[in-house]
Amino acid sequence: MRKYDVAIIGAGPSGIFCARKLQDAGKKVAIFEKSNNIGGRLATRRFKNHVFNIGVNSFQSTVEELNEMVEAGIENETLIRDGVEVKAQDSITSWTKSLVEKIETHRKHHLENIEVGENENILHFRGLESIAAKDVVLAVPAPQAVEILSNSNLEVPALSKATYSSAVFYMVAMDRELEQVREFKVLQHVKKDFDYYLLQFEEDWNEKTKEELREEFDETFRPVESYVHKWRYAKVDKTISSDHQLALKDKGVYLTGDYFFGNDMDASVLASQHILDNVFHIN
Numbered sequence: 362m363r364k365y366d367v368a369i370i371g372a373g374p375s376g377i378f379c380a381r382k383l384q385d386a387g388k389k390v391a392i393f394e395k396s397n398n399i400g401g402r403l404a405t406r407r408f409k410n411h412v413f414n415i416g417v418n419s420f421q422s423t424v425e426e427l428n429e430m431v432e433a434g435i436e437n438e439t440l441i442r443d444g445v446e447v448k449a450q451d452s453i454t455s456w457t458k459s460l461v462e463k464i465e466t467h468r469k470h471h472l473e474n475i476e477v478g479e480n481e482n483i484l485h486f487r488g489l490e491s492i493a494a495k496d497v498v499l500a501v502p503a504p505q506a507v508e509i510l511s512n513s514n515l516e517v518p519a520l521s522k523a524t525y526s527s528a529v530f531y532m533v534a535m536d537r538e539l540e541q542v543r544e545f546k547v548l549q550h551v552k553k554d555f556d557y558y559l560l561q562f563e564e565d566w567n568e569k570t571k572e573e574l575r576e577e578f579d580e581t582f583r584p585v586e587s588y589v590h591k592w593r594y595a596k597v598d599k600t601i602s603s604d605h606q607l608a609l610k611d612k613g614v615y616l617t618g619d620y621f622f623g624n625d626m627d628a629s630v631l632a633s634q635h636i637l638d639n640v641f642h643i644n
């Protein structure tokens with residue numbers, strides 16, 4: 362069985378920041394990410410002849426902790442500064458992929474549960490081999506942490522108090538310009554071989570599937586091609602105290618994510634720095 366000092370679950374900015382710092386400090390770390398993409402809510406979709414950043418597109422970096430990763434991106438030209446905003450040169454995931462270049466990273470590894478042991482924890486992934494790690498950092502949104510913990514007979518009751526709003530994005534290639542978009546906000550419009558639009562649906566999506574929404578939207582817009590993306594946990598509405606990050610310290614399990622400090626990139630790295638300061642004594 363492969364063994365690590367620290368297993369980081371989730372390849373969003375919280376997990377990536379934590380992994381970089383721990384590896385620099387000499388720890389044997391690996392990141393395990395359930396999807397096939399690196400970046401979490403920093404996501405890119407290639408759509409016909411265009412690339413849309415469908416999560417974070419540009420952001421402001423006001424804390425030193427995040428600046429470190431931003432500077433790395435500016436140096437390797439995956440990011441550019443535009444006034445106070447930081448933007449992707451092309452796709453935002455080019456940046457996140459470059460940040461984990463030197464870190465052992467496993468995609469399509471969905472953590473189901475943790476078997477807590479005295480000296481090490483065993484991590485079980487859906488349909489894959491298990492691994493052992495002394496410490497485990499759960500860098501996933503609060504509801505997903507609740508699921509992993511409950512499968513592991515562990516509990517941090519405060520986690521369920523962190524709440525999120527959802528978002529629906531609709532990408533379309535049109536053979537004409539859109540005149541009116543009613544319930545949608547236009548996030549991006551680019552003219553190429555077609556008129557490409559990234560639209561955000563303003564209303565609640567009330568449990569409709571992606572396919573149902575797409576069918577409904579297509580009836581209104583009649584696009585050449587379309588794609589719907591739903592973010593179930595898009596934006597943190599209610600945060601919880603960072604004290605809860607260390608609630609399972611005696612088991613070697615730690616929690617991080619934007620939801621302890623806010624709802625943005627700054628918050629996600631600040632939460633990881635909190636663990637680095639208080640558990641690993643790295644700053």
Ligand SMILES: Cc1cc2nc3c(=O)[nH]c(=O)nc-3n(C[C@H](O)[C@H](O)[C@H](O)COP(=O)(O)OP(=O)(O)OC[C@H]3O[C@@H](n4cnc5c(N)ncnc54)[C@H](O)[C@@H]3O)c2cc1C
Nearest residue numbers: 371373374375395401402416420472501618619625626629
């Ligand atoms: C549309 C949109 C626009 C945004 N705009 C901005 C902005 O302009 N500025 C800004 O600062 N912030 C913005 N944000 C917020 C920013 O994206 C988040 O604050 C940040 O991504 C949080 O990082 P995180 O690492 O805590 O979580 P995430 O980015 O959500 O990463 C968590 C990762 O954990 C993985 N995961 C979950 N469960 C498991 C499991 N069981 N096993 C393995 N992996 C798992 C997920 O797949 C994901 O990759 C935006 C978000 C969205 C959705």
